Amino acid sequence: MLLKVENLCKDFPVEFSIFGKPKKFLKAVQEVSFEIEKGSVFSIVGESGSGKSTIARILSGIYSASSGKIIYENKVFEKNMKSSDIQMVFQDPDSSLDPRKTVSFIVEEGLRIHKILSKKERKRLVLDTVKSVGLTEDVLKKYPHQLSGGQKQRVAIARALILKPKVLILDEPTSALDVSVQAQILNLLIELKEKYELTYILITHDLKIVNHLSDQTMVMYLGQIMEIGKTEYVIQDPLHPYTKGLLESVPKIGTQNLANFSIKGEIPSPLNQPKGCVFKTRCPLAFEKCFESPKLTEIGDRKIRCHLYEKEV
Template structure:
C-alpha cells in the first residue's frame, strides 16, 4: 500500500503514512556506520473505537513503532496524523497536550513506575499536570480510578514494590487512564504476567474500552491473546507490515505465507493432526535486510522475482491487505 492508497475516513483516529525509524550503529576509526531499519515504510490507519492488534516475532519493530507513534522516539521519516493533525509538526507544548489523548502501557510495570513515590503521589502528579480535576478532588479521583482497575482505594498510600506484577500492571493502566485518553498503546502489556492474571487484565482492558470509548493498539507476540482482544490484526516482519485484516478474516484464511506459518503454530485442541508450517532459516538481521521481498529467504513460495521486487501492501479481498506477489 502506497501513501496515496491510505483510505481517508472520518472514522480514522490515527493515520500512519510511510513511517520509518532507523538507528545508526557502529562507526568509529575506519568503520562505516550502519543503519538498523527497525521500522521501514509503515502505512496503515487506526479506526476510532477499535482494537488493532500488532503481531510478529521478536525484533520485527512492533515496540519501536509504538514509541515512534507517540514521538517517544523521533521517526526518521513519514507522517503520523492524529485526528487529521500531523504529530511531527507539533511544538513541545502541543505535543505534551497530545500525550494526554494518547497514552502507553509498557511491558514491565515495575521499570515504568517510580519506586520512590507512592501510587497516589504518582497518579496525583499526572492529574495535576494535565489539570483533569480541581485540587480538592484529586485524591478521591485517583482512589476511584484505582478501584476501577480492580485495586483497593488504600493502594493510594502504597509503593510499587508492595504490589504483585499483576497489581502493578493495573496501576500502569490506572496511570494511562488518569488523563482520560482516547487512544492507548498497549506494548506487550500482559506478556510478563501469569496466564490467569493475563485473562483478568485482558478482561479489564475490554471493560474499560467499552466504558470510556477507548481505542487500543495492542502490541504482542502472543497470537492467542491478540485473537482474543482484537478487531483487526496487523502482522509485521522485519520492520514492515505484511498483512492487515479484520480478526475473523486473517485467522480463518491468512493470505501471506509468513502469517500462515505463524498461525499454524497456535495450539488447537480441536485439531489433533493440525499441520505445522516450518519456516527455514532464521530472521535476517535488520542491519542487512534482504533485497526484494524481505521474507523471500524463508518463504516456501519464493521465486527470483521475489528476490528482486518488494511487494506492496495491497487489497487481496475487501478490507484484507497483504504484501505478497503470490497471495492465496
C-alpha cells in the same frame, strides 16, 4: 477515521563517525501505513524485533518518526508532538514503574506534568482511577515492589487512564503476568474499553487474544508490514506465508486454509536485512522473484506483501 498513519519510518543511528555523525542506521520501521476507527481494537503482531514497540513509542510521542505522517482526528501530528489523548501501557510493569515512588505518586504523575486540576482534585481523581482498575485505597501508599504482578499492571493502566485518553496502546499488557492473572487483566481491559469508549492498539504475541479481541490485525516482520486487514481474514484465513507460519504454532485458530508448515530458522539481523523480500531466508515458498522487493498489494479487503499475490501488470 480516528487515527491514520502514512508511510511511517524509524531509522535508529547505530554507528557514528569520529565527528559524531551517524553513518549506519537500523531500519526498525519501514513505510508502515494503517488506519484505525474510533472504538475499535487494532492489533500488531510479529516476532521479536519486528518494530511493534517502536511504532507504539512513536504514536505515544516517546520517539519521533524519521519520516511519515500521523493524522489524529484529522490533524497532522507535528514532529515530537505528544497528545494526552494517546497513552501507553508498557511491556513490562517492573521497568516502567519507578521503584522509588509510591503508587499515588506514579498514578498522579501525568496530571502534575500536564498541570491539570488542583492538588485536592488530583488526589480525588487518583483514588477514583485506582478504584476503576480494581485496586483499593490501601495500595496508594505502597511501592511497586510491594505489589503483585497483576496489581502492578493495574497501576500502569491507571496511570495511563487518569489522563482520560481516547486511544490506549497496550504493549504486551499480559506477557509478564502469570496465566491465572492474564485473564483478569484482559477482562479489566475489555470492561474499561466499554466504560470509557476507548480505542485500543494491542501489541501481543498471543494470537488467541488477537483473534478474540481485535477488529483489524497488522502482521510485521523486520519493520515491514507483511499482511494487514480485518482479523477475520488475517488471523482466521491468513494468506501470507509469514502469517501462516505464525499461526501454525496456534492450532486452535487454524482453518482449512492453513498451510502445513511453521517458520524455521533464525530472524536475520535487522542490521543486515535480506535483499528483496525480507522473509525470503525463512520462507518455504521462496522463488527466484523473491530477490526483488515485493510491494504491499491489495487483495480483497486486505493487503499482502508477497510476490505470490502481486497482480500481473
